[in-house]
Amino acid sequence: MATGTVRYWAAAKEAAGVAEESFSAETLGELITQIARNPRIEQVLRRSSFLVDGAPAGLRDPATIDLPQGAVVEVLPPFAGG
Template sequence: MARGTIRYWAAAKEAAGVPEEPFDAETLGDLLAGISRNPAVERVLRRCSFLVDGAPVGTRDPATIDLPEGGVVEVLPPFAGG
């Protein structure tokens, strides 16, 4: 089980009610299943992209993404800008 930090941005931060929190999870899939228990967060997660230690997850299955000890997961909702 890896321990790290999950950081929420924009709408994800609003839904979670905190900018970041610690996690204990083996894979990104495990982590997302745990935080999806909050219905507001679950709705936002469907639209988010994720970075694990700065690397984009893309379209890979979250269950196949192992989380490193001390890692940082960024939850990025869609946003406009440029």
């Protein structure tokens, strides 16, 4: 089980109530499922894109994206104008 940090930006930060927090998950899909347990952030996650150690997850299935030990995952909701 990898551990790391998830960082929230803009609306995701507001919905999560924190700027960042620690996680323990094997894949991005598992992490998203854990985060989505907070009903305030679930809708934001559906519209968000994700970076894993600075690399965009893109349209890949999050369940297929392994998280390395010490990973930084950033949750990026749509920003104004895009």
